[in-house]
């Protein structure tokens with residue numbers, strides 16, 4: 185099996201380094217042989233080649249059996265709204281070119297981290313949500329431009345039935361293997377693209393009679409996720425609403441530093457933390473590598489079908505947390521200072 | 532002063548009835564004379580006249596000194612994505628026709644409700660956020676249609692510099708009177724309309740050198756609001772992001788049932804709870820009327836400049852909560868059952 189490591193920007197390099205060490209440890213323990221390559225994306229790729237997704241990187245991705253991804257982004261572009269070339273373009277192009285239309289974001293709290301969250305333990309205990317975020321459509325990929333000599337700007341939120349159907353089917357199928365509850369999130373009281381989304385969900389529902397479907401508006405969902413996270417099981421939504429809601433839901437898992445995601449679709453799967461490049465802590469060795477480590481577990485499970493190996497990683501993370509070790513983001517006042525580890529040691 | 536009461540749908544009637552009683556009590560106590568009229572909007576207006584915002588209602592709104600608003604919406608339309616006439620169209624048309632471009636949503640926790648929230652008290656204590664949500668632009672009002680024989684649907688997220696500037700100025704001015712911190716929320720790493728938004732904020736900042744400006748992405752904000760609400764003071768954002776983030780932020784105030792909003796702009800101001808029509812509890816007499824009561828306080832303060840009267844209402848709400856009275860939404864296991872009141876009694 186051939187794995188392409190794409191660290192990208194900011195803390196991407198630090199956390200994927202740990203992710204790769206975990207892959208090596210698994211290979212050793214279970215007698216697998218993995219080969220590796222590396223490639224550039226984002227700001228580092230712009231600096232080196234002028235392009236946020238060089239052709240060479242894309243070609244390597246298509247040839248790999250799986251991609252272990254870091255993060256992209258740089259404050260330089262964030263503060264310059266007129267920049268024409270941006271790191272995020274590399275990320276979006278990768279998602280589109282690889283047909284990664286389904287982004288799975290499991291939100292599950294390790295029991296040991298009940299106290300790391302700003303939400304009360306009794307609200308959190310037992311919460312276990314699987315988000316399906318559509319990843320190659322919506323306002324991320326619709327036409328956008330300036331009009332009126334630059335004084336007006338628009339973006340297009342657009343979905344076709346086909347795009348909605350394939351992600352919603354994946355969510356229905358996952359719901360079948362879990363508690364048979366699916367929540368579809370939209371803003372159908374205002375948006376036409378959401379009404380199309382809701383129509384598709386309603387049309388598919390009869391094919392999955394064992395799954396109970398609920399529709400929620402995105403604003404209500406943003407509230408309910410915090411008020412009562414346990415009411416959700418599988419949640420499916422569009423690209424933009426999924427971006428917002430899954431970042432919010434990271435608080436259910438204690439920290440963004442704990443959350444992994446899998447982007448899958450027509451070709452090579454890409455596995456990445458949901459946290460970003462975090463330039464404020466880059467190079468300080470304090471980033472939580474567990475999201476990358478848990479991304480490796482998703483990679484082994486989903487792309488290679490290695491369930492025991494994936495479970496071994498989750499168990500190891502659990503054991504490390506049980507032993508009291510924490511990175512800064514998941515530590516609290518009762519964590520003894522000698523158990524607060526840096527990125528490398530935590531790995 | 533002439534006040535138009537527009538109850539709308541669902542629990543709108545129950546809560547505005549209490550709001551009006553409070554107006555009467557204030558008039559009596561402070562020696563004012565208010566005159567009242569009523570008008571229809573939303574589902575009830577569709578049933579009576581075929582239109583979600585009858586011309587008569589709009590005319591009455593334009594002639595009033597202030598509007599006390601309930602809610603709109605009905606499950607019938609939510610579950611029928613093909614409905615052509617919808618209650619929400621009345622709400623959106625009202626906002627546009629009255630030029631209500633600034634929606635102020637103050638998020639403040641009454642100390643007595645520290646325990647009503649799903650967020651930990653130590654995270655919440657002292658949180659005090661004032662949201663400025665733009666209300667007459669964005670994807671709510673851009674062109675939307677079906678293409679491709681109904682198989683594709685799009686909505687247009689659109690902003691002009693002029694629209695952004697007027698709401699951002701209001702937010703800067705409010706920041707001056709508070710802790711001089713302004714957070715602008717966008718998704719400028721992907722959206723052109725957000726890049727225009729950010730440009731405008733950056734261009735105005737030098738005119739308010741005493742205010743510190745921060746830019747955040749909407750996904751990060753959704754996370755930070757829960758992780759550390761105290762880091763925010765004045766927040767300004769577009770219509771869609773504001774819709775999502777303020778509903779989420781309701782958890783900071785313990786319950787959606789506690790939050791009032793003011794929509795102001797070119798003509799008559801409209802004051803309404805941020806909760807919706809809540810058909811699941813309509814007519815049961817359990818709705819929390821305090822959001823409507825607090826909307827009355829905003830009305831007196833902002834539209835009539837009656838600060839002492841507004842403060843008297845806030846103090847009364849505080850006293851009622853201190854005395855231990857609660858509606859179901861803000862009660863918890865330690866609330867004694869005889870202090871859990873219905874809508875009318877709470878009022």
Ligand SMILES: CC(C)[C@H](C(=O)O)[C@@H](O)C(=O)O
Nearest residue numbers: 256257272275427720721750
């Ligand atoms: C970096 C950014 C463009 C990206 C997104 O919005 O999709 C990120 O927030 C994510 O969630 O993967």
Ligand SMILES: CC(C)[C@H](C(=O)O)[C@@H](O)C(=O)O
Nearest residue numbers: 373374403603604619622774
């Ligand atoms: C009812 C709906 C159209 C409305 C909105 O999205 O603006 C509501 O959620 C609100 O926040 O006032």
